[in-house]
Amino acid sequence: MKLGVKAAHPNTPSKRRKELRKNLIAYSFILPNLLGFAIFTLVPMVFSLGLALTSWDGANQVSWVGLQNFKDLLDDSTFRISLENTLWYVGGTVPLTMVCALGLAVLLNQPIRGRNLFRTIYFFPYVASLVAVAVVWNMLFFPSAGPVNEFLRALGVANPPRWSASVDWAMPTVIMASIWRNMGYYMIIYLAALQGIPSILYEAAAIDGANAWQKFRYVTVPMLTPATFFISIMLTITSFKVFDLILVMTNGGPGRATNVLVMHTYNTAFRQFKFGYSSAIAMVLFALVMIITIVQFTMERRWVEYSQL
Amino acid sequence: MNKWLNRRTANVCVALLVILAVSGGFISNRASAQDEITLTMSAWDVATTPYWQAVIDAYEAEHPNVTVELIDVPSADYQDTMNIRLSGGDDTDIITVKDIPGYSAMLTRGQIVPLNDLIEASGVDLSAYSGAAEELTYEGSIYALPFRSDIWILYYNKTIFDAAGLDYPTNDMTWGEFGALARELTSGSGADKIYGAHFHVWRSAVQLGTVQDGLNTIISDDYSFMAPMYDMVTAMQKDGIIMDYGELRAGNIHYSGPFENGQVAMLPMGSWFIGTLVAAQADGVFDFDWGVASYPHPEGVAAGTTAGTLTSLAINEESDNKDAAWDFVQFYTGEEGAKVLAGTGNLPALRTPEILEIFASKDGVPVEATDALQTTTVRLELPMHPNVGEVEQILNEEHELIMTDSLSVEEGLEETTSRISEVLQ
Numbered sequence: 202m203k204l205g206v207k208a209a210h211p212n213t214p215s216k217r218r219k220e221l222r223k224n225l226i227a228y229s230f231i232l233p234n235l236l237g238f239a240i241f242t243l244v245p246m247v248f249s250l251g252l253a254l255t256s257w258d259g260a261n262q263v264s265w266v267g268l269q270n271f272k273d274l275l276d277d278s279t280f281r282i283s284l285e286n287t288l289w290y291v292g293g294t295v296p297l298t299m300v301c302a303l304g305l306a307v308l309l310n311q312p313i314r315g316r317n318l319f320r321t322i323y324f325f326p327y328v329a330s331l332v333a334v335a336v337v338w339n340m341l342f343f344p345s346a347g348p349v350n351e352f353l354r355a356l357g358v359a360n361p362p363r364w365s366a367s368v369d370w371a372m373p374t375v376i377m378a379s380i381w382r383n384m385g386y387y388m389i390i391y392l393a394a395l396q397g398i399p400s401i402l403y404e405a406a407a408i409d410g411a412n413a414w415q416k417f418r419y420v421t422v423p424m425l426t427p428a429t430f431f432i433s434i435m436l437t438i439t440s441f442k443v444f445d446l447i448l449v450m451t452n453g454g455p456g457r458a459t460n461v462l463v464m465h466t467y468n469t470a471f472r473q474f475k476f477g478y479s480s481a482i483a484m485v486l487f488a489l490v491m492i493i494t495i496v497q498f499t500m501e502r503r504w505v506e507y508s509q510l
Numbered sequence: 511m512n513k514w515l516n517r518r519t520a521n522v523c524v525a526l527l528v529i530l531a532v533s534g535g536f537i538s539n540r541a542s543a544q545d546e547i548t549l550t551m552s553a554w555d556v557a558t559t560p561y562w563q564a565v566i567d568a569y570e571a572e573h574p575n576v577t578v579e580l581i582d583v584p585s586a587d588y589q590d591t592m593n594i595r596l597s598g599g600d601d602t603d604i605i606t607v608k609d610i611p612g613y614s615a616m617l618t619r620g621q622i623v624p625l626n627d628l629i630e631a632s633g634v635d636l637s638a639y640s641g642a643a644e645e646l647t648y649e650g651s652i653y654a655l656p657f658r659s660d661i662w663i664l665y666y667n668k669t670i671f672d673a674a675g676l677d678y679p680t681n682d683m684t685w686g687e688f689g690a691l692a693r694e695l696t697s698g699s700g701a702d703k704i705y706g707a708h709f710h711v712w713r714s715a716v717q718l719g720t721v722q723d724g725l726n727t728i729i730s731d732d733y734s735f736m737a738p739m740y741d742m743v744t745a746m747q748k749d750g751i752i753m754d755y756g757e758l759r760a761g762n763i764h765y766s767g768p769f770e771n772g773q774v775a776m777l778p779m780g781s782w783f784i785g786t787l788v789a790a791q792a793d794g795v796f797d798f799d800w801g802v803a804s805y806p807h808p809e810g811v812a813a814g815t816t817a818g819t820l821t822s823l824a825i826n827e828e829s830d831n832k833d834a835a836w837d838f839v840q841f842y843t844g845e846e847g848a849k850v851l852a853g854t855g856n857l858p859a860l861r862t863p864e865i866l867e868i869f870a871s872k873d874g875v876p877v878e879a880t881d882a883l884q885t886t887t888v889r890l891e892l893p894m895h896p897n898v899g900e901v902e903q904i905l906n907e908e909h910e911l912i913m914t915d916s917l918s919v920e921e922g923l924e925e926t927t928s929r930i931s932e933v934l935q
Contacts, residue, residue, distance in 0.1 A: 366759060
């Protein structure tokens with residue numbers, strides 16, 4: 202009887218109850234995470250959105266100012282500079298990290314001697330303490346006697362850049378440090394994706410007479426696009442949020458040359474006690490990241506290959 | 511059966527635990543109401559700063575029922591960390607006030623308690639602090655009592671002076687004479703290079719000399735008055751008389767390094783460095799002779815004019831032990847605390863002849879210290895102002911731009927003026 206009913210009316214109470222049960226079980230699995238997200242991320246975000254419309258010093262009375270904070274942003278030279286710096290940092294870090302990670306992954310996917318050792322070496326900066334990384338990096342790029350400039354001088358460069366001690370070179374120095382630190386992590390993702398490419402594709406390409414570059418260009422790169430998509434999203438978001446590396450390497454300087462949006466948020470909140478204004482900056486950053494992520498997702502269909510083999 | 515027994519045992523255990531917890535809490539509550547008190551106090555770099563614990567030990571010896579626990583924060587992050595903690599309702603009883611921006615931030619936000627009533631009730635004599643208490647008074651109320659009062663002086667390496675055949679700096683030296691002397695003292699190159707002087711990366715190292723005359727203060731609507739000092743320092747940097755700012759910054763080099771390595775002849779720095787040097791010399795970190803002289807001064811300003819900074823103690827609004835905290839603050843900032851501080855090679859805010867004698871007679875403190883520490887006028891490093899935090903950030907950023915030669919002195923000071931006027935209007 203049950204069988205017959207089920208076939209005739211798929212939405213009988215018993216079927217629906219079963220569905221509900223299934224859904225509830227599924228929800229119960231994600232509940233711990235969802236709860237954590239709601240309490241520690243969603244609530245503070247909504248609170249911060251409200252705060253962005255007020256003026257508050259963190260202790261005294263909160264006063265409603267509407268969109269004034271956002272209007273003030275337009276005249277804030279530090280905001281403009283840190284927005285430019287953030288875009289400059291993201292624009293430099295994301296593509297270069299991806300290229301380096303892909304290059305390393307392809308290289309370390311070859312059957313070479315000691316490749317596990319090299320994989321570990323390239324992954325190491327990612328797990329090393331950030332403060333130590335920053336100190337070592339600053340020492341490598343020390344203007345007068347650092348190994349990098351000694352090397353450049355040996356090559357005949359009379360006046361090598363002053364790296365983190367100069368307004369023009371501070372940001373490139375930070376970008377290089379960031380690439381060096383993060384490429385190992387994304388290399389691992391690319392390595393996993395590379396190993397998922399079926400060898401029959403390369404065999405077919407070889408039969409068609411493809412050379413090494415053509416195999417890379419027409420087999421490897423398209424097959425890696427899902428990984429590339431994932432990495433581009435993750436990297437973009439983390440690059441927009443950069444703070445720690447800059448705080449320890451340059452503290453936003455010289456002057457404001459490496460001041461980024463998160464740093465400006467931090468300074469206005471915890472050094473100048475303008476929590477409302479600071480929340481407004483955070484909201485701008487949030488909107489920026491969201492728009493770019495949405496654009497990335499809408500572009501996804503045009504270039505990402507999800508082949509079914 | 512076995513299962514039941516287990517459950518029963520578990521129940522009994524839980525019940526016992528509850529009873530224990532409740533009675534335990536009750537007993538300890540009663541006990542603490544009677545005598546046992548634990549106070550907490552915020553401090554920085556506890557491991558390398560011996561006086562924190564020294565004064566606490568002296569206090570605990572007199573008050574066996576009180577335990578004072580230090581909450582250690584790295585000195586560079588101290589004020590940021592405290593701001594965040596206090597915003598989150600932290601209940602540390604005693605808050606050490608490191609600088610004026612921090613003091614200003616905490617008092618305008620009602621996080622520290624006004625002490626006027628307590629001071630009156632306990633009969634504390636504020637005039638004993640020779641003016642320091644007035645500097646901490648804001649709109650008629652005082653929120654902290656000073657325990658250390660440091661002034662800027664000049665440290666010099668006697669061995670370098672002897673080798674160069676030059677006389678030691680006097681207590682009456684202008685900045686012009688200082689600059690000329692530094693040039694004479696500079697010698698060598700590479701690893702053997704001796705720098706005539708050393709300016710630490712702080713903006714105060716350069717800017718304090720510009721407010722000694724009292725005509726201007728660090729919070730101003732026109733910073734062109736700083737030009738002569740910046741011109742001198744940037745010229746010294748260009749000629750290799752002092753170490754390069756950008757490198758000190760990139761290498762995160764503390765001022766004690768170059769001085770203790772014997773690489774620099776003269777170092778303008780706060781009097782807090784005496785204690786560090788005495789301890790380092792005793793530990794055999796370096797073996798040259800060093801001396802101190804008064805801070806150099808601009809032409810036409812009386813010798814002995816210097817800039818100073820106060821370190822003080824405040825009581826947290828959220829503290830549950832305000833009375834006990836006040837008793838401790840009185841001890842720390844009073845005569846007994848001052849004697850212990852002086853014994854560790856630090857300059858207390860309270861300076862009676864007896865206390866200065868303890869300081870000067872400490873092993874390793876140079877004989878010149880007594881005269882060098884005589885002052886005619888002490889200017890506050892930073893005045894009290896509601897926007898002082900924001901102003902200081904701009905000053906730091908522009909200082910960095912001038913010192914890294916990203917902007918000329920003139921451009922940098924113009925930008926400083928225009929940015930700070932925007933904040934102050």
